[in-house]
Amino acid sequence: MTTDRAGMEYKLTYSDTDIDLMKTMRPAGRLYWALLTVLFLLVMAGGWAWWMQIQTGIGLAGKNSPVGWAMYITTFVYWVGIAHSGTLISAILFLVRVRWRAAVYRSAEAVTVFGLMTAGLFPFIHLGRVWVAHWILPVPNFDGLWPNFRSPLAWDVLAITTYMTVSSTFFLVGMLPDLAIVRDRVKGWRKKVYGFLAQGWQGTDTQWKHYTAAYVFLAALATPLVISVHSIVSWDFAMSIIPGWHSTIFAPYFVAGAIHSGLAMVVLLLIPLRRSFGIEKYITMHHLESLAKFIVFTALVVGFAYMVEFFAAWYGNEKYEKAIFLYRMVGEYAWAFWLLITTNVFVPLLLWSKKIRTSIPCLVVICISVEIGMWLERFVIIVTSLAHDYLPSAWGLYHPTLTDSMIVIGSFAWFFFLFMIFVKVLPAVSMWEVKEQLPPPLKERG
Amino acid sequence: MNATGPYLFSVYRHVDDLVAGIRALKGEGMSEFQVFSPVPHHDITAALGGKRSPVRVFTLVGGLLGLAIGWGITIGPLGNFSLHVGGKPLLSIPPFGVVAYICTILFGALATIVGLFANTRLPQWNLTPGYDERISSDHFGIQVRCAPEEFERLARLLKTTGAIDIRRILR
Numbered sequence A: 001m002t003t004d005r006a007g008m009e010y011k012l013t014y015s016d017t018d019i020d021l022m023k024t025m026r027p028a029g030r031l032y033w034a035l036l037t038v039l040f041l042l043v044m045a046g047g048w049a050w051w052m053q054i055q056t057g058i059g060l061a062g063k064n065s066p067v068g069w070a071m072y073i074t075t076f077v078y079w080v081g082i083a084h085s086g087t088l089i090s091a092i093l094f095l096v097r098v099r100w101r102a103a104v105y106r107s108a109e110a111v112t113v114f115g116l117m118t119a120g121l122f123p124f125i126h127l128g129r130v131w132v133a134h135w136i137l138p139v140p141n142f143d144g145l146w147p148n149f150r151s152p153l154a155w156d157v158l159a160i161t162t163y164m165t166v167s168s169t170f171f172l173v174g175m176l177p178d179l180a181i182v183r184d185r186v187k188g189w190r191k192k193v194y195g196f197l198a199q200g201w202q203g204t205d206t207q208w209k210h211y212t213a214a215y216v217f218l219a220a221l222a223t224p225l226v227i228s229v230h231s232i233v234s235w236d237f238a239m240s241i242i243p244g245w246h247s248t249i250f251a252p253y254f255v256a257g258a259i260h261s262g263l264a265m266v267v268l269l270l271i272p273l274r275r276s277f278g279i280e281k282y283i284t285m286h287h288l289e290s291l292a293k294f295i296v297f298t299a300l301v302v303g304f305a306y307m308v309e310f311f312a313a314w315y316g317n318e319k320y321e322k323a324i325f326l327y328r329m330v331g332e333y334a335w336a337f338w339l340l341i342t343t344n345v346f347v348p349l350l351l352w353s354k355k356i357r358t359s360i361p362c363l364v365v366i367c368i369s370v371e372i373g374m375w376l377e378r379f380v381i382i383v384t385s386l387a388h389d390y391l392p393s394a395w396g397l398y399h400p401t402l403t404d405s406m407i408v409i410g411s412f413a414w415f416f417f418l419f420m421i422f423v424k425v426l427p428a429v430s431m432w433e434v435k436e437q438l439p440p441p442l443k444e445r446g
Numbered sequence B: 001m002n003a004t005g006p007y008l009f010s011v012y013r014h015v016d017d018l019v020a021g022i023r024a025l026k027g028e029g030m031s032e033f034q035v036f037s038p039v040p041h042h043d044i045t046a047a048l049g050g051k052r053s054p055v056r057v058f059t060l061v062g063g064l065l066g067l068a069i070g071w072g073i074t075i076g077p078l079g080n081f082s083l084h085v086g087g088k089p090l091l092s093i094p095p096f097g098v099v100a101y102i103c104t105i106l107f108g109a110l111a112t113i114v115g116l117f118a119n120t121r122l123p124q125w126n127l128t129p130g131y132d133e134r135i136s137s138d139h140f141g142i143q144v145r146c147a148p149e150e151f152e153r154l155a156r157l158l159k160t161t162g163a164i165d166i167r168r169i170l171r
Helices: A014-025 A030-056 A071-095 A099-103 A105-119 A121-127 A130-136 A152-185 A189-198 A205-238 A250-276 A285-316 A319-330 A334-346 A348-352 A360-387 A402-425 A431-437 B015-027 B042-048 B055-079 B093-120 B148-160
Strands: B007-012 B033-036 B140-145 B165-169
Touching (some): A014 A152, A014 A402, A014 A431, A071 A099, A071 A121, A071 A152, A071 A250, A071 A360, A099 A105, A099 A431, A105 A152, A105 A250, A121 A402, A130 A152, A152 A189, A152 A205, A152 A431, A205 A250, A205 A360, A205 B033, A205 B042, A250 A285, A250 A360, A285 A334, A285 A348, A285 A360, A319 A334, A334 A348, B007 B015, B007 B148, B015 B033, B015 B042, B015 B140, B015 B148, B055 B093, B148 B165
16 A cells, blocks of 8 residues: 555555546546536527527616626636636645645636636626627727726626636646546547647657646646736726715635635535545545535634725715625525525534534535525625615616526536536546656555 | 667566666666556656756746737737726726736646657657556556667566566567
8 A cells, every 4th residue: 555645645656546537537438418508508598588688689688777787797706716726726725835726626617717707708608789799899990999907897708718828738738747647548539639738748858847847837837817907907996986885895805705706616526526426535534524624714814804905884974885795695686695604604604513514515505505596696796786776766676587597507517517527538637647656656655 | 879779667566676776777777767656656757857847938938928829919009099998097007917817727737738748759659569468557657778699688687677568579
């Protein structure tokens, strides 16, 4: 029996790792295809709803005046938030040498890339006139348009596209040695496809030298993005003068919330992944427990941010600010407010108990609770502030419609659809980094 | 060294044998060889020695270029778009700094990838002749270029260090 550096007992060799972890890429069973079909149909339904909205007009969505930002921006912020845990796990935990990340970071990176691919749809859906979306890009055109770089919306476009570029690059580059492993194990047309994707990787000393250097620099460049991207998303709100939005704590508050929901999503995806493919000895309870402890920490940070937000409104003694926070607690959307406090802060605190955080059903329930809570948090921030700002004569409510609800449901289906395809066509657990955690084959060990 | 001579490709099962093979070749004054391994290993790096990767220079240059581009796209067109928005000055350092910051990271990351691919000579559509598919899994290898008359001597040398398979590659 050999023992890895994190103290977990493994009876594993390098070749066992390849055999076990490539199980995820074996031909799919009926359940997989059934689930994929359901998700595909939901994606199509969401796409159809978007098409109807383009054909008919943005009025099909429930947003209105004064609630001009509603479900779409809520869901956009939610998916950008989901994307954050991937880079946290892959880049930050890499730089601080947290060894348990090796088995889980690939799936977390996939969550980042697919989360961004889902989030990236919403500004286009929200725009209404999606065919003029390129006006936001710094491309000179015949209308003489140029983005207003003083606007946080322009920063947001740059931040999200940069995050997408850097995280996809990190994801794909991190996979090169694993794609070479797959290339060397498969035959026929697959060998050609994975050979192309591996780009000729052979594990030479020169390749490893430059690769490990590049990996460190990519991690170092991705790390500030974890903090900055959601900070910039928060400034979409905080730079305005809407009560409940104009706050200096928004950046750290949004970043903490993003990591909170992202970690919960990673746990939700890892649980069926390890179970379905029998890779429990790689993605162990130790991994899930470590992530659960992280969720306790982020729940405390998010809870503290909620308290500070209310304290600042009360202590600042600004009547509109006080009014909006009171409205959140007792107004038409109070149900969402109290539900988010419960699901985001109180429910995850149950993970203090080792018995609960090592129970798979409890973990699933708590992580779903966090997902609901974090979506509602953005809904409450966005909708209540717009619904109830300065002038009572301008107050109004938002009610979701079938169109925006179908698009939001379709976005969830799109995310899970992409993830399910990923686990079948690409190595979902990093084989080379798991091997790095194992003792190398030495003659003295035989 | 005969540039048209054969290549010797030796395969190892254990990393300590591989390191012994590297040291034996260095002891013979050989320097033109490549080592193959499924994962990076500090013993291999230490045995090989050599300079640090120049990828960091690419990252630095890319980052600085991005910083310049970030300031350039925000300040550069001010003459053509001199419209005051939100009471902010035309040359607004804090918001333009955000753009410059993002561009620094974007171009730094892209330049790192360029540095990686340029230095590793990737993509390589043809694998090294003699490349052994076991290497990506759990074996190690050394490819040495040698003169034809040196082949047998080097093969014997590497065999004594624990090579399990030695092949002559002609190309």
